[in-house]
Amino acid sequence: xxxxxxxxxxxxxxxxxxxxxxxxxxxxxxxxxxxxxxxxxxxxxxxxxxxxxxxxxxxxxxxxxxxxxxxxxxxxxxxxxxxxxxxxxxxxxxxxxxxxxxxxxxxxxxxxxxxxxxxxxxxxxxxxxxxxxxxxxxxxxxxxxxxxxxxxxxxxxxxxxxxxxxxxxxxxxxxxxxxxxxxxxxxxxxxxxxxxxxxxxxxxxxxxxxxxxxxxxxxxxxxxxxxxxxxxxxxxxxxxxxxxxxxxxxxxxxxxxxxxxxxxxxxxxxxxxxxxxxxxxxxxxxxxxxxxxxxxxxxxxxxxxxxxxxxxxxxxxxxxxxxxxxxxxxxxxxxxxxxxxxxxxxxxxxxxxxxxxxxxxxxxxxxxxxxxxxxxxxxxxxxxxxxxxxxxxxxxxxxxxxxxxxxxxxxxxxxxxxxxxxxxxxxxxxxxxxxxxxxxxxxxxxxxxxxxxxxxxxxxxxxxxxxxxxxxxxxxxxxxxxxxxxxxxxxxxxxxxxxxxxxxxxxxxxxxxxxxxxxxxxxxxxxxxxxxxxxxxxxxxxxxxxxxxxxxxxxxxxxxxxxxxxxxxxxxxxxxxxxxxxxxxxxxxxxxxxxxxxxxxxxxxxxxxxxxxxxxxxxxxxxxxxxxxxxxxxxxxxxxxxxxxxxxxxxxxxxxxxxxxxxxxxxxxxxxxxxxxxxxxxxxxxxxxxxxxxxxxxxxxxxxxxxxxxxxxxxxxxxxxxxxxxxxxxxxxxxxxxxxxxxxxxxxxxxxxxxxxxxxxxxxxxxxxxxxxxxxxxxxxxxxxxxxxxxxxxxxxxxxxxxxxxxxxxxxxxxxxxxxxxxxxxxxxxxxxxxxxxxxxxxxxxxxxxxxxxxxxxxxxxxxxxxxxxxxxxxxxxxx
Numbered sequence: 081x082x083x084x085x086x087x088x089x090x091x092x093x094x095x096x097x098x099x100x101x102x103x104x105x106x107x108x109x110x111x112x113x114x115x116x117x118x119x120x121x122x123x124x125x126x127x128x129x130x131x132x133x134x135x136x137x138x139x140x141x142x143x144x145x146x147x148x149x150x151x152x153x154x155x156x157x158x159x160x161x162x163x164x165x166x167x168x169x170x171x172x173x174x175x176x177x178x179x180x181x182x183x184x185x186x187x188x189x190x191x192x193x194x195x196x197x198x199x200x201x202x203x204x205x206x207x208x209x210x211x212x213x214x215x216x217x218x219x220x221x222x223x224x225x226x227x228x229x230x231x232x233x234x235x236x237x238x239x240x241x242x243x244x245x246x247x248x249x250x251x252x253x254x255x256x257x258x259x260x261x262x263x264x265x266x267x268x269x270x271x272x273x274x275x276x277x278x279x280x281x282x283x284x285x286x287x288x289x290x291x292x293x294x295x296x297x298x299x300x301x302x303x304x305x306x307x308x309x310x311x312x313x314x315x316x317x318x319x320x321x322x323x324x325x326x327x328x329x330x331x332x333x334x335x336x337x338x339x340x341x342x343x344x345x346x347x348x349x350x351x352x353x354x355x356x357x358x359x360x361x362x363x364x365x366x367x368x369x370x371x372x373x374x375x376x377x378x379x380x381x382x383x384x385x386x387x388x389x390x391x392x393x394x395x396x397x398x399x400x401x402x403x404x405x406x407x408x409x410x411x412x413x414x415x416x417x418x419x420x421x422x423x424x425x426x427x428x429x430x431x432x433x434x435x436x437x438x439x440x441x442x443x444x445x446x447x448x449x450x451x452x453x454x455x456x457x458x459x460x461x462x463x464x465x466x467x468x469x470x471x472x473x474x475x476x477x478x479x480x481x482x483x484x485x486x487x488x489x490x491x492x493x494x495x496x497x498x499x500x501x502x503x504x505x506x507x508x509x510x511x512x513x514x515x516x517x518x519x520x521x522x523x524x525x526x527x528x529x530x531x532x533x534x535x536x537x538x539x540x541x542x543x544x545x546x547x548x549x550x551x552x553x554x555x556x557x558x559x560x561x562x563x564x565x566x567x568x569x570x571x572x573x574x575x576x577x578x579x580x581x582x583x584x585x586x587x588x589x590x591x592x593x594x595x596x597x598x599x600x601x602x603x604x605x606x607x608x609x610x611x612x613x614x615x616x617x618x619x620x621x622x623x624x625x626x627x628x629x630x631x632x633x634x635x636x637x638x639x640x641x642x643x644x645x646x647x648x649x650x651x652x653x654x655x656x657x658x659x660x661x662x663x664x665x666x667x668x669x670x671x672x673x674x675x676x677x678x679x680x681x682x683x684x685x686x687x688x689x690x691x692x693x694x695x696x697x698x699x700x701x702x703x704x705x706x707x708x709x710x711x712x713x714x715x716x717x718x719x720x721x722x723x724x725x726x727x728x729x730x731x732x733x734x735x736x737x738x739x740x741x742x743x744x745x746x747x748x749x750x751x752x753x754x755x756x757x758x759x760x761x762x763x764x765x766x767x768x769x770x771x772x773x774x775x776x777x778x779x780x781x782x783x784x785x786x787x788x789x790x791x792x793x794x795x796x797x798x799x800x801x802x803x804x805x806x807x808x809x810x811x812x813x814x815x816x817x818x819x820x821x822x823x824x825x826x827x828x829x830x831x832x833x834x835x836x837x838x839x840x841x842x843x844x845x846x847x848x849x850x851x852x853x854x855x856x857x858x859x860x861x862x863x864x865x866x867x868x869x870x871x872x873x874x875x876x877x878x879x880x881x882x883x884x885x886x887x888x889x890x891x892x893x894x895x896x897x898x899x900x901x902x903x904x905x906x907x908x909x910x911x912x913x914x915x916x917x918x919x920x921x922x923x924x925x926x927x928x929x930x931x932x933x934x935x936x937x938x939x940x941x942x943x944x945x946x947x948x949x950x951x952x953x954x955x956x957x958x959x960x
Contacts, residue, residue, distance in 0.1 A: 126239065127239055128239060128241070129157070129239045129240070129241050129246050131239075132146075132155065132238055132239045132246055133146040133155065133246070135148055135149055135150060136148045136149060136155065137149055139290050139291070139292045140292060141291075141292025141293045141294060141296070141297050142167075142292060142293065142294060142295055142296055142297045142332060142333075142334055143156055143157070143158065143162075143292065143297045143332055144156070144157040144292070145157070145249075145290055145292060145297065145299075146246075147287065147290060152286055152287055153248070153250055154248075154249050154250055154253060154287060154290070154299070155238065155246055155247065155248050155249060156246070156247055156249045157244055157245070157246050158195055158202060158244055158245050158247070159243055159244040160243060160244050160245070162195065162244070163194075163195055163196055163197055164194055164195075164196060165194060165195075166192050166193070166194050166207065166335050167192070167193055167194065167332050167333060167334060167335060168190065168191070168192055168193075168332070168333040168334075168335055168466075168468060168469070168475070169189075169190065169191055169192070169193050169206075169258065169330070169331070169332060169333075170187070170188075170189075170190050170331045170333060170444075170466045170475075171187075171188040171189050171190075171258060171259035171328060171329065171330055171331070172185055172186060172187055172188060172328070172329040172331070172442075173185075173186040173188060173261075173326070173327070173328060173329075174300060174327035174328060174329050174442065175326070175327040176261070176324070176325070176326035176327060177275060177277075177314060177317065177318060177324065177326075178317060178454045179274070179275050179314070179315065180261075180263065180275070180277070181459075182261070182326055183452065183454060183459075183480065184450075184452055184480070185441075185442060185450065185452075185478050185480055186462070186464075186480070187464040187465065187466050187477075187478065188259055189259050190466045190467060190469055191206050191207070191209070191469060192206070192207040192209055192335075192469055192470060193205060193206050193207060193232075194207060197237075197245070198234075200236055200237055201234050201235060201236050201237065202234070202235060202237060202245060202247050203231050203233075203234045204231065204232055204233040204234070204252070205229040205230065205231050205232070206229060206230040206232055207229055208224065208227045208228075208229060209354065209356070209469045209470050210227075210355065210356060210357060211223075211224065211227065211356065211357050211358075211359050212356050212357065212358045212359065212360070212368045213358075213359055213360050214358070214360040214361075217360045219359075219360050220360055223359070232257050232258065233249075233251065233252045233257050233258075235247045235248060235249070235251060235252075250282070253287070253299050253301050253330055254282050254285045254286070254287075254301060254303070255280070255282065256280060256303075258330050259328065259330070261277070261280075261303060261305075261326050261328065262276070262277045262280070262305070263276075271311055272311030272312045273312070274312060275310075275312045275313075275314040275315070275318065275321070276307075276310075276312065277305040277307065277324055277326070278305045278306045278307025278308070278310070278322070278324070279305065279306055279307070280303060280304070280305055281304045281305065281306045284304035284306070285301060285302060285303045285304045286301070286302050287299065287300070287301055287302075288300045288301060288302050288327065291440075291443065293445070294334075295333065295334045296331055296332065296333045296334065296444060296445075297331065297332045298329055298330070298331045298442075298443075298444070299329070299330045299331075300327065300328070300329045300330075300442075301327070301328055301329075301330070302325050302326075302327055303325065303326045303327075303328060304323070304324075304325055305323075305324045305325075305326065306322065306323060307321060307322055307324075308322060309322075310322060317454070329442065331444060333444075333475065335468060335470075336375070336468060336473060336475070338375060339377075340375045340468075340471055340473045342370040342371075342471045342472050342473075343370065343371050343373065343472070343650060343664075344367075344368060344369060344370060344371070345367070345369040345370070345371050346649070346664075346668055347766055348668055348671035348678065348766050348767070348768070349645070349646050349649050349650075349668070349671065349678060350586060350587045350588070350589055350617070350646065350678050350680045351371035351372060351373070351585045351586060351587060351646070351650055352371070352372045352465075352582075352585055352586075352587050353369040353370060353371050353372065353472065354369065354370050354372070354467065354469050354470070354472050355367070355369050356368045356369055356370060370470075370471060370472030371472050371585055371650055372465060372467050372472050372473075372474050372585040373472065373473070373474060373584070373585045373650045373651060374392050374473070374474045374584070374585075374651075375390070375473050375474075376388045376390075376391075376392070376419075376422075376424055376427060376651055376653075377389045377390070377653070378423065378424065378653060381653070383423075384423060385420060385423060385424070385425050386423065386424065386425060387424070387425050387426050387427075388424050388426075388427050391426060391427055391428065391429045392427060392428050392429070392447070392584070393429045393430075393431060393447060394412055394428070394429070394430055394431070394447045394448065394449055394479070394580070394583075395431050395432070395433045395441070395446050395447065395448045395449070396408050396409060396430065396431065396432045396433060396448075396449050397433050397441050397448045397449060397450035397451065398432075398433045398434065398435045398437065399450050399451040399452065400449065400450070400451045400481075401451065401483075401486070401487075403564055404486065404564070404572060405432050407564065407569055407572050407573070408430070408449060408572065408576055409430040409432060410573075411572065411573045411576035411577055411580075411637075412428060412430040412449075412576060412577075412580055413428060413430050414573070414577060414637070414638050414639060415427075415428045415577070415580060415581075415584065415639060415647075416428050417638065417639060417644065418639045418643050418644045418646075418647035418648075419647060419651065421644045421645075421647060421648045421652075422647050422648045422650075422651040422652040422653075423651075423652055423653065424651065427651075428580075433448070441478075444466075444475075444476050445476075447476055447477050447478060447583070448478050448479070449478075449479040449481065449576070449579075450478065450479070450480050450481070451480075451481050451482075451483050451486060452480055452481070452482060452483065453482070453483040453484070454482060459480075459482070459532065459533065459535065459536070460481070460482050460484075460485030460533070460534070460535020460536045460539060461479065461480065461481040461482060461485055461486070461532070461534065461535035461575055461578075461579050462479070462480055462532050462579065462582075463477065463478075463479040463480075463532065463578075463579030463580060463581075463582035463583045464477065464478075464582065464583075465477040465582070465583050465585070474583075474584075474585060477583040479576075479579045479580065479583060481535070481575070481579070482535065484539075485535040485536070485539050485575075486535075486572065486575070488539055488542040488543065488546070488568055488571055489539060489543075506841065506844075506845055506902065507688065507689070507845060507848065507849045507850060507912075508848060508850075508901075508902045508905035508906050508909070508913075509905065510912075511850050511905075511906075511909045511911060511912025511913050512911040512912045513912075514688075514689060514849060514850055514851070514912060515689070515850040515851055515854075515911075515912040515913075532578075532579070532582065532588075533619075534575070534578050534579070534619055535575060537619045537698060537699060538571065538574065538575065538619065538620075538622070538635075540743060540746055541620070541621060541622035541699070542567070542568075542571045542622065543740070543743045544622055544624060544743060544744065544747055545567050545571075545622050545624055545634050546567065547719060547723070547726075547727075547740050547743065547744065548624045548628075548715065548719060549567065550726045550727070551719045551722040551723060551725075551726050552628050552718065552719065552722070553628055567634050570633060570634050570635040570637055571634070571635055573635065573637040573638075574616060574635040574636060574637070577616040577636075577637075577638075577639065578616050578617060581615075581616055581617050581639075581643065582617075584647065584650075585650055586615075586617050586643070586646055586647075587617070587680050587681070588617050588618070588619075588680045588681050588684075589614070589615040589617040589618055589642060589677075589678050589679065589680060590618055590619065590679055590680060590681065590683070590684040590696045590697060590698055591614075591618070591677045591678055591679035591683075591693070591695050591696045592613045592614035592615035592616075592617060592618040592640060592642055592677065592678070593612075593613045593614075593618045593620040593621070593700055593701045593702070594613075594614070594677055594695045594700075594702070594703050595610070595611075595612075595613050595614040595640065595641075595674070595675055595677070595703070596610075596612060596613070596702060596703065597702060597703050597704055598702045598704055598707045598708045598711065601623050601632055601633075601701065601702055602623070602625050602630045602631060602632030603632060604632050604633060607632055607633045607636065610640065610641060610675070611636035611637070611638050611639070611640040611641075612632070612633055612635065612636040612701075613636050613640055613701070614640045614641055614642040614643075614675050614676065614677055615639075615640045615642040615643050615646075615678075616636060616638075616639055616640060616643060617642075617643070618698075619698035619699060620635070620636075620699070620700070620701050621699045621700055621701045621708075621712065621747075621750060621751075621754075622634055622635065622701075623635070623701060624712075624715060625711075626711050626714055626715045626718060640675070641673075641675040641676060642675065642676050642677070642678060645667070645670065645676050646678075648667055649664065649667045649668065652667070668768075669771055669772050671766070671767060671771070672765060672767045672771065672773060672774050672775075672776070677695070678766075679693060679695070679696030679764070680696075683696045683764070684696045684697055684698065685697050685757040685761075686698050686753070688845050688846040688849040688851070688852065689849050689850075689851040689852070691757075692761065692762040692764065692779075692855065693761065693762060693763055693764040694754075694757035694758040694761035694782065695763065696764075697753075697754050697757055698754075699750035699753070699754060700750075700754035705754055705755055705758065705790070706755065706758075706786065706789045706790050706793055709751040709754060709755045709790075709793055710793045710796075710797070712747060712748075712750075712751050713748065713751060713793070713797040715747075716744045716747050716748055716806075717806040719744060720741075720744065720806040720807055720810065721806060721809065723737060723740055723741060723744070723810060724737060724809075724810060724813055727740045728813060733815065733816075733817040734813050734814065734815040734816075734817075735815075735816055735817040737810070737813060737814065738814045738815065738816055741807075741810055741814055745835060745839075748797075748798075748839055749838070749839055749842055751797075752794065752798055752839055752842045752843050753842060753846070755790050755793060755794055755843075756790070756794065756842070756843045756846040756847055757846065758782050758786060758787055758790040759782075759787050759790060759791060759846075759847055759852070759856075759866070759871060760782075760787070760847075760852040760853070760855050760856040760859070760864075760866075760871070761781070761782040761787075762779050762780065762781050762782065762855065762859055762864075763776070763779070763780045763781075763782060764778065764779060765777065765778055765779075765780070766778070779859075779862065780863065781859040781860075781862065781863045781864035782864075784864065784865040784866035784870075787866045787871075788866065788874070791871075791874050791875075791878070794843055794878070795874075795877075795878035798839055798840055798843055799840060799843075799878045799879055799895060800878075800882060801882050801883050801888075801889055801891075801892050803836075803891070804832070804836050804891060807832065811830050811832060814830045815828070816828060832891075833890050833891060833894055836891045836894075837891070837894045837895070837898070840891075840894070840895045840898070841898060844875075844898065844899065844902060847871065847875065848872075848902050848906065850912045850913045850914075850917065853868050853871075853913065853914070853916075853917040853920075854913075854914050854917070856868050856871060857914065857916045857917070868916050868917055868920045869920045869923070871920075872903075872920045872921065872924045873924065873927075875899065875924075876924050876927060876928060876931075879892075879895055879896055879899050880896065880928065880931055881931075884931060884934070884935045885935065885936065885937075886937060886942075887937055887939040887941075887942045888937070888939075888941075888942045888945055888946075893941070893942075893945045896945070896949060897945070897948065897949065897952070900925070900928060900949050900952050900953060901952060902921075903921040903922075903924055903925045903928075903956075904921075904925065904952055904953070904955070904956035906918060906921035907921040907922040907925060907956060908956060908959050922957075925953050925956060925957065926953075926957070928949070928953060929950065929953045929954075929957075932946050932949060932950055932953075
């Protein structure tokens, strides 16, 4: 038998005996009381803040931060009296792919936030500042009922004490919760067309620096983006497209506690604004947009001219070339003339940062003008600001200048050797899209300027001045290393004046270059007093005189009349609200004075189909563009025969000659764009009803005789058979310098027909744009007498008459073919073009066919060309 079986009865017996014994004992004597066991789970005491941060370095300031000395992890201490209080968030890119505008010290986004305790968490909420509610009106009780704040971060409280709370913030800063760096994909863009970032890798991201002061806390982070299989490798600034770092600065600022009074925007003067809708107003324009400006307060409120309590101080960073620092200082101080009109003396103070300075230029307590050197600069210079979104008060600004742009070296792509033909898409190719979209769109972020292209534009203009001095003046020292020429000094003055204007709150004024006549531009006595244009906030064409004995200033070197007037509007202090209203109305009543003309990027005509006033344009100059433009064409044609002798240098390649030539071609393109806008243009006057001395209507069509004058200039210098004769001798020498496999996939031969076809099609793209032709007809109802039929008839003459009885050169063959194709598309368009335009196109197709019927030429190429034209016309007419 199994031994285990034998043990069972014994165990049972022993158990029974034990139970009987216990019963007997229980009966004979009381049993001892058993201890009560606590079955609940023990919760260890919460760690104190002191325990939580014992291995961390403390950074004290507006917000106190603790960084673990071993892991780098970050915690933030938020005081209880900081809950519910509003703060300002400001982001800066501190370095990254320039193709994504992540340049060093680029101001990005600004908004207001607060922190609230919700149960056991802290929530960070971005506030909506788009609306105003008048508290004296009953409807204000419904303020923001349908407006949702954005909770951009929430985390459980790690520890607390009687004064505040501690939370972990790696999830806030080592993320894209504050300012998304990676842009959204562009719909319709083929994959790999543009360089993009991969996915954010928080484990490889880290903190680079942390600063905290009484009024601001800065956290600088390195964000790592990984893309195992990039479709675009980027440029030379991308070391490895699989692993890209972006450096960002996140700044929390205290909302200024002062007596700053917001000033509201007016459409007759151009400031950057924070747009605010008055939700308690029934006015047709319920706006309370606040302009961006510094908080200037007079030391002596009773003095007509007083120094400010706190001036606007800019430091010229020690990255600035030494020889340029005094010029930059002088240029910035020129703005004091404008502030004197507003009642302030020495409002702008310029200082030079010592080379051994211990402070960091990235510290936002310093406004700096810095020089940088990017492999692929996305801008030449930029001067954005950051503000209090609720009031418009400017809190700080940095100006960044690309070193090459500051030196006057153009970074624009070469125009000349394009092998893509003329335009890939013309308005008549897709008229529905052309009539409803605007190719150029100037974007403005909530904090003001997001992009300024001035430096890229005027460096190209500057090079024309250099070439003119070298070719027409015979100056052997046109570019002497270490010497700043008068031309370069004027260029730098303008560049700094313009970018500083942005930092003072001013947006672009593309109408300002209309101030003087072509003759007045070269009157140095006049321009020394007024400048060459109404404002430094324009993108002007350089003023180069064909008659070198009459050369005036190349650029304006002082704030213009508009600038002085605009600064007075923005900064002059007033006493009571009634005094301010009366004072501002008096200032604004002058808006219709010719020297105070204003029109910004929203109005300008740099793209066909955008804007209506031809005076609001880039790369133009003077109040008579027909005369100015014709002289610029003549200037280019006078320089071309002398270009090779000056820029084909012994012992070097022909690259410099090629570059100089392409810059002069660009001058022609600028004139074509600026001149063509006068055809079908309408002058705009934004004076208010009842404003004194107003003689113009809000809309006045450009006089017909001036439109015809412009058309004549285009005919002679762009459409005529001999328009480009001055270029011919240069073609065999326009050789680019080979570098490695730089010509791979793109034949290096020069392509004049593409170059000149681009110029001609630039003109036609506007003249035959559906928006232009429709405006010509519409403006005929209120004064325009230059009809669509007249415009196309004049184009017929310009494009065909000169060579009907002879040979047609290749430039004219391209022009005539493109023109006939355009008329054919317009005549058969079902959308986009109006009936008047289609009728004129059809009528002129038939006129061209009649012209061709009487034309004769022994040249085989010409005969083939005309056969092709007839084929296109017959096909179009058969469709009709």
